[in-house]
Amino acid sequence: MKIGKKWLSSLALIVGAGLLVSACGSGGQQPAAGGSGAGASDKVYVVGTDAAYPPFEMLEADKISGHDVDVLNAIAEAGGFKVEWKNTGWDPLFDGLDKGTVDIGISTITITDKRKQKYDFSEPYFEANQLILVAEDSPVQKLADLKGKKIGVQAATTGEEVVKKAFGDTYEGLKGYDDMPSSVDDFFNGRVDAVVGDNGVLQYYVKKIENKKFKLIKDDSFEKEYYGIMVKKGNTDMMNKINDGLKKIKENGKLQEIYNKYFGNK
Ligand code: ARG
Numbered sequence: 109m110k111i112g113k114k115w116l117s118s119l120a121l122i123v124g125a126g127l128l129v130s131a132c133g134s135g136g137q138q139p140a141a142g143g144s145g146a147g148a149s150d151k152v153y154v155v156g157t158d159a160a161y162p163p164f165e166m167l168e169a170d171k172i173s174g175h176d177v178d179v180l181n182a183i184a185e186a187g188g189f190k191v192e193w194k195n196t197g198w199d200p201l202f203d204g205l206d207k208g209t210v211d212i213g214i215s216t217i218t219i220t221d222k223r224k225q226k227y228d229f230s231e232p233y234f235e236a237n238q239l240i241l242v243a244e245d246s247p248v249q250k251l252a253d254l255k256g257k258k259i260g261v262q263a264a265t266t267g268e269e270v271v272k273k274a275f276g277d278t279y280e281g282l283k284g285y286d287d288m289p290s291s292v293d294d295f296f297n298g299r300v301d302a303v304v305g306d307n308g309v310l311q312y313y314v315k316k317i318e319n320k321k322f323k324l325i326k327d328d329s330f331e332k333e334y335y336g337i338m339v340k341k342g343n344t345d346m347m348n349k350i351n352d353g354l355k356k357i358k359e360n361g362k363l364q365e366i367y368n369k370y371f372g373n374k
Contacts, residue, residue, distance in 0.1 A: 153189060153346070155180055156196040156210035160287040162312050163370045164216045167195065175308075175370040176214045179233055180337065182362050187353025198287065199264060202227075205340050212346065213338040216306055218266045228343060229336035230350045233363065236333045238270050239310045240325040241295060241303040248302065251327040257281055260291035260300035266333060267304040274329070295322075306333075308371070 157172060159165045165174045172193045184191045191212070196204050204210030205227060216236070219229045242248045248257075251274050261267040263284030271282055283300055285291040292313055295303045303310070310324055337354070339346045357363045 151190070153184075153191045153211040154194055154204075154209065155191045155212045155214060156194050156201040156204050157213070157215040158198040158201055158287065159195040160197075160289050161216055161306075161309050164308060165214075175234075175366060176216060176335075178366045178369070179357070179363065180212070180214045182357045182366065183337075183350055183353035185353070186356035186360075186362070187349040189349050189353075198262060202264075205338065208340070211339065211343075212350070216308070216335050217338050218333040219336040220266065223338070226341055227338045228341050228347050229338055230347060230354055232334035232336055233354060234308075234335040234367075236306050236308060236335060237326065238267055238304055238330040238333070239307045240327065241292070241305070241310050241313075241322060242301065242325060244321045244323050246301075246323075248325065250325070251304075251329060254281075254302055257301040258283060258299070260285060260294050260303045262286070262288045262291060262305060265305070267306065270327075270330060271304055 157165045157176065159167045159172045159174070161174075163174050164176045165172060167173075172195055177193070180191065194204075194210060196210060198215070201210060201213050201215055205213055213227075216234070217223070217229075218236070219232060223229070240248070240251060240254070248254055251270070254271075255275060258281045259271050259279075260283045261271055263286065268282070268284055272279065275282070283291070283294070285294070288305055288309055291300065291303050291305070294300050307324075307326075314320065314322070314324060337350050339350070354363075
């Protein structure tokens with residue numbers, strides 16, 4: 109199952125790389141072709157995301173959609189720049205920014221001191237916190253009660269961090285997954301006793317599954333987290349454009365409107 113997925117994503121990477129190469133081959137070498145007079149302002153920025161975190165970023169009929177997608181598209185419009193979307197996955201998103209194959213990352217990325225050493229973040233656009241998903245009849249009431257139990261997280265996320273902080277970096281029960289849906293699947297199949305992840309995504313799964321036999325718990329130690337849009341460190345021009353667009357959509361109510369679309373009471 110896991111291998112199959114990896115295969116698929118490497119295949120996607122290979123195909124994607126091929127497309128990029130051919131795009132450079134035709135457009136890059138012959139600036140005169142078409143005579144569109146493309147200037148620097150026509151640059152299309154590549155936005156990377158891990159489109160497996162509903163309702164923030166997800167794939168619907170092969171299209172990347174969700175809260176963050178609407179937010180960044182609105183920012184681009186307000187900030188006056190063009191974007192194209194790339195479903196990179198989580199770890200490759202950070203690699204892509206390092207290598208320059210991705211210009212902008214938006215993927216419910218929590219602004220952390222550690223990440224700030226390597227990347228620049230926009231102003232926050234969303235407030236979140238961790239939650240614990242357990243069976244409805246579970247006696248677990250707080251994070252510490254999970255000691256000795258198997259806990260699923262998406263690897264290299266703040267969910268993984270809170271578990272490591274509580275039980276140690278080498279905690280045996282910790283299972284890190286490449287993506288969030290795999291951890292939730294394993295929870296429903298009984299392969300892990302709990303999942304720790306962002307509130308928005310876990311609440312989405314809880315709502316989605318009709319026959320609710322599980323519950324969500326918030327531990328007192330879970331701090332407020334803020335999502336930011338990420339670029340490679342020092343990419344100040346890009347960041348100014350993003351913050352400018354973000355400020356505009358905060359002021360004109362667009363950000364709130366997008367929030368209501370996905371999280372308003374229905
Ligand atoms: N907010 C958490 C973090 O920054 C989890 C984000 C995971 N997002 C995703 N699209 N997979 O570590």
